[in-house]
Amino acid sequence: MVLLSDKQNASSSTFPDPFISARSKAPDRQAIALISDHGDPAADIGKEAAGGQNVYVRQVGEALAKLGWQVDMFTRKTRADDATIVQHSPHCRTIRLTAGPTEFIPRDRLFEFMPAFVNAFQKYQAKHHYPLIHTNYWMSAWVGLEVQKTHNVQLVNTYHSLGAIKYQAVPNRPAIANTRLDVEQQILEQANCIVATSPQEQEALRSLVSSQGHIEVIPCGTDIENFHVMPKSEARSQLGFQPDEKIVLYVGRFDPRKGIETLVRACTQLKENPADVRLVIVGGSDSTQADGDERNRIEGIVQELGLSKRTTFVGRVGHDRLPLYYTAADVCVIPSHYEPFGLVAIESMACGTPVVASAVGGLKFSIVPEETGLLVPPQDTDAFAEAIDRILGDDLWATKLRLRASERVQQNFSWSGVAAQLSDLYRRLLAQSIAHEMLVPVRSSDLSGAIVVPAKALTQ
Ligand code: UDP
The missing domain is CATH 3.40.50.2000 (Glycogen Phosphorylase B;)
Structure with missing residues (x-):
């Protein structure tokens, strides 16, 4: 893994400037964005704020890169001395955006910094034109919905945790509860696809959140080369x-x-x-x-x-x-x-x-x-x-x-199998979007998010 500080990014000729399009460096790869507002894919796993979501985004990102995508994973910077960019493999990196103070903020108080997260993300979107954004958790979903207002992007969301279930067991709901429940409904109804990680989650979404919206079940995975039977x-x-x-x-x-x-x-x-x-x-x-x-x-x-x-x-x-x-x-x-x-x-x-x-x-x-x-x-x-x-x-x-x-x-439940299913989903969504664009006249505001899906990403 290569860690890049802000300074290195500015001065190094070895590593790409974050605002130079991935496609200019790797023309045969389609760049996509994974957003994980609070689950830093480059963080130490197992700490209070680092758990399944970090593992999911990181493993999915790396496995998608192996399948031919250029993967940029965005999260919020929580420590001033953390690198802004962590390069995990040649085509997969974590980008830490500055949104609010660079310190740990509990999830219940994080939403007020999401507009700043959107602004920081838009700079990358303007340069890289990600045609597909996969958001993780409801706050990232809100970011995705905001980006969708100005760019022609295919939006995919994985919830990781559902307020609609969580609040059933909590006697005192936090102040953010209603906003979270609204966003959970909006993303289900407006995303191009929701990835439920189990049929049970799909059922919960249908019974507790909305009967509208498209859901596909793709489970979480694990690294079966690392986790295997030993004496x-x-x-x-x-x-x-x-x-x-x-x-x-x-x-x-x-x-x-x-x-x-x-x-x-x-x-x-x-x-x-x-x-x-x-x-x-x-x-x-x-x-x-x-x-x-x-x-x-x-x-x-x-x-x-x-x-x-x-x-x-x-x-x-x-x-x-x-x-x-x-x-x-x-x-x-x-x-x-x-x-x-x-x-x-x-x-x-x-x-x-x-x-x-x-x-x-x-x-x-x-x-x-x-x-x-x-x-x-x-x-x-x-x-x-x-x-x-x-x-x-x-x-x-x-x-x-x-x-x-x-x-x-x-x-x-292998990550490679999970990533293959996600990759297939992305290709279908991007192909549908291209087909749709050929039928519908493009608005001038859509041009900044114009979709270029190379043959490799569509046929892999
Ligand atoms: N984990 C770890 N080291 C620890 C404790 C946990 O790497 O000391 C990892 C664990 O292997 C798993 C993740 O943290 O990959 C926890 O994910 P899970 O979905 O079980 O729970 P969550 O944290 O998302 O609620």
Whole structure:
């Protein structure tokens, strides 16, 4: 990965000036934009504000570049010393736009800086004429809708999280709630296509948001070359875990919505001898941010329940070492109250580790109950304990689950497969748009976004 600071960008002749069209450098590639307002694709994954969305945008971006697209991924700059441009591969880069103060701003207060984000993005749009913009999360969708007012762009959106579901479980809605719900409806009705990551999300959109608009289901994916089956004993010895202990694993952010408390409480109710069980909690936290509070709260519960000696807080682990943790575990638990997709489920299954998860959202799609893991009602401590016990207590069945879990991911959830489906969708949308333009006279205001789709992008 190559990091470019503002200064380097201005002075270096080796790297392209951000305002020079990608097409002038790589004429056979079509430039497209992915927008991720708060999920920086170049950020450390696993921190409070970095999770599935970052992974999705980054992996999709890199995989699309491998398929022949020129991919620019836009996010908001949150730290002054972060590079403005991060070049991930020759045809895929993250561009950090200045929109409001260059500091972390919680999502609930971010919307007021989105007009500035639009202005900053428009400078790139004017130079690169992205004919297709794929937005991620409702605030990016708002940005896309604004750009669509002045440019002829095909708009695709992935929600990642739906306010329409999230607010059902929240007693006090934040001030931004109504705006978010309005934008979620507008984008569904006005985008050229919504990408739902599971049939469950598609159903939720139809029943809770709008009956209008075009939706296609394309799941999230995982890097099956990185997350794959390895010998458990080897992973345990590398991580310093005992060969004979039962390992129950959590991977993810510290956020009350993730339901870590349910898992901790379930661990006190297991039939297994408590001395044989180790709870391993993987995920980053920062004492200056909201996830630090949740981490302290969970540590307090662990202590209060007398589980401290049997619990390991690992902290943030990169994707390079995460496969070792999944492999070392006997079961991975996802106790979320709500989970739009849940990348952790497919990462764990790819490593052959069965999953016990809440029967919510995309987890009902990725996990096949009794075949790759078990689904239980969210926040039901007894049900979690019982399900974990079933897997820990039956080695033969667990071996079958391991096999089916990894097969399911390989067949359905590789990033390359996901990117191929997205690439196909983009090509169809761009081809439709060209066909439409040939029938409809072009308005002069549309010319700045004129579409040039090279034969390669249309035929790959
Ligand atoms: N993650 C990571 N290191 C950690 C904790 C989490 O790399 O220490 C990654 C995890 O591997 C997954 C992502 O963060 O790719 C979490 O995505 P998921 O969809 O499960 O949850 P979200 O964070 O989007 O709510």
